[in-house]
Amino acid sequence: MRPKSIEEVIGQTHLLAEGKLLRRMIQAKKLSSMILYGPPGTGKTSIASAIAGSTETPYKMMNAVVHNKKDMEMAVEEAKISNQLIVIMDEVHRLDKTKQDFLLPHLESGLIILVGATTENPYHAIHPAIRSRCQIFEVTRLTTEQVKEALVRAINDHERGLGKYNISITEEALFHLAEAAGGDVRSALNALELAVLSTPDNEDGTIVIDEEIAEECIQKKRFQHDKDGDAHYDVLSAFQKSIRGSDVDAALHYLSRLIEAGDLTSIGRRLIVTAYEDIGLASPQAGPRALAAVEAAERLGFPEARIPLAVAVVELCLSPKSNSAYKALDKARSALLEKGTPEIPLHLKDAHYKGAKTLGRGKGYQYPHDDERGWVPQQYLPDDLKNDQYYFPKQTSKFEKTLQEVYQNIRKGKGR
Known part of the structure; x- marks a missing residue:
């Protein structure tokens, strides 16, 4: 059922619709090397073949893992005979340095047009x-309707599909196969073929596929997640941004995907950093509570680990948010990198050694605990930075509003 021309490709209108770059390249017969990437079963190699x-x-057709340098040398010889050759390279990300170095000059000259496919x-x-x-x-994942279109096409195609069989499939079964494939056409077609080949004919020679048979042949939604793959970091990013x-x-939702991938370590790290980065001073206990939930999850292991993780996620989502503390640190660090390390005021320098007093170390230092307020007006920043302000409180919680009041009073008391 692999498309033989771009007109047979289902979906991917953002690439192949009239006026789109890839469509224009094909129509003008002026291809350049390209890489098609996206989830499994979305038609990368099919599009390459159709192009x-x-x-x-x-x-x-070649594969970066299966084919060696000698195979590529033979492809170049073929290209020289025909003046140009399109090389469709599956798993193009697996090309090692030797193969890359061999191909580069031929890509540069245009002798080889590389159409790579990768997840x-x-x-x-x-x-x-x-x-x-x-x-x-x-290349993006197909919709349920687009997968359904591919299934119907396969059922009716006598030359390349299952048209030689007398198939009667219910609408419910068709929808289940399309929906459960999760945008993976290959998975849906494999399940359809299994259903057809494993279902006995009726007396009239009809193969009837109902929802029950469809469910048996594609037992669960295809889970598109590899915790070592690039998509994993997209899920982690979406997870933190949703919180x-x-x-x-x-x-x-994103927590569920991470749990299915079995990556407790990444979940824990992301929850703890989120508690401090995004909730911060708006709810200071969020950090310790997130850490406690992560430690509980690690002791429990899956499947029970999901329980404290869920509690932490809901709490962090609904907590007030503030990034003022770490943003203040970033401002202080930027000032440090810009202005260097000015001299520390003498009254703050270490005075716990012989001769320190002679050098003026600690002279004039006022001990805050000697004042009934627990605070005295005193300069702590170096002279060159004494008017800098790095912390800008947020108004998202009562706690930080209180901090803001204290902070402003201290700054006023120091005459800033």
Whole structure:
């Protein structure tokens, strides 16, 4: 069922609709090397084949893992005979340095047009020398309706599909196969084929596929998550941003994905940093409570670990938010990098050694606890920085409003 031309490609209109760059390149028969990346089963290799089939340029299917340098040398010889060759390279991110070095001059000259397919983000996984010579196109997961369209096409196609069978499939079964595939057409087609081949004919020769059979052949939604892959970091990013944005439902969705991936370590790290980065002084106990929940989860292990994690996520989502403390540190550090390390005031320098008094160390220092207020007006910043302000309190919680009041009184008391 792999498309033979771009007209047969389902979905990916952002790449192949009229007027889009890839469509224009194909219509003009002026292809340049490109990399197609996206989740499994979304049609990367199919699009590559359709692109090649829509041009008059000969093409060759290769795999970066399976094919060695000698195979690539043979491809270059073929290219020289035909003046140009499209090389469709599956798992292009797995090209080692030797293969890359061999291909580079041929990509540069245009003798080889590389159409790479990968599930990995090319900006992370592909060598810059290859990437800089390629257009990057992202292939997105198909919708349920688009997967359903592919299934119907396969059922009716006598030449490449299952049209030779007398198939009767219920609408519920068709929807289940399309929806449970999670945007992976390959998974849906495999399940359909399994359903057809494993279901006995009726007396009239009809193969009836109902929802129960469909459920058996594709037992659960395909879970698109690899905790070692690039998409994992997208989920972690969405997880923290959902907590920061106070969206409990979204945060629990992404937590579920991370739990299914089994990555307790990343969940724990992200919860703790979120508690301090995004909740911060608005609710200072959020940090210790998040740490306690993570430690409880680590002791329990999955599946019970999900319970304290859920508690922590809901609390962090609905807590007031403030990033004022670490932003204050960032401002102080920026000032340090810009202005260097001015002299520490003499009255603050260490005076606990012989001769310190002679050097004026500690002279004039006022001990705050000697004052009934527990505070005295005194300069602590170096002279060159004495008027700097790094901390700007937020108004998101009673706690930080109280801190703001104290902070402003101290600054006024010091005559700033």
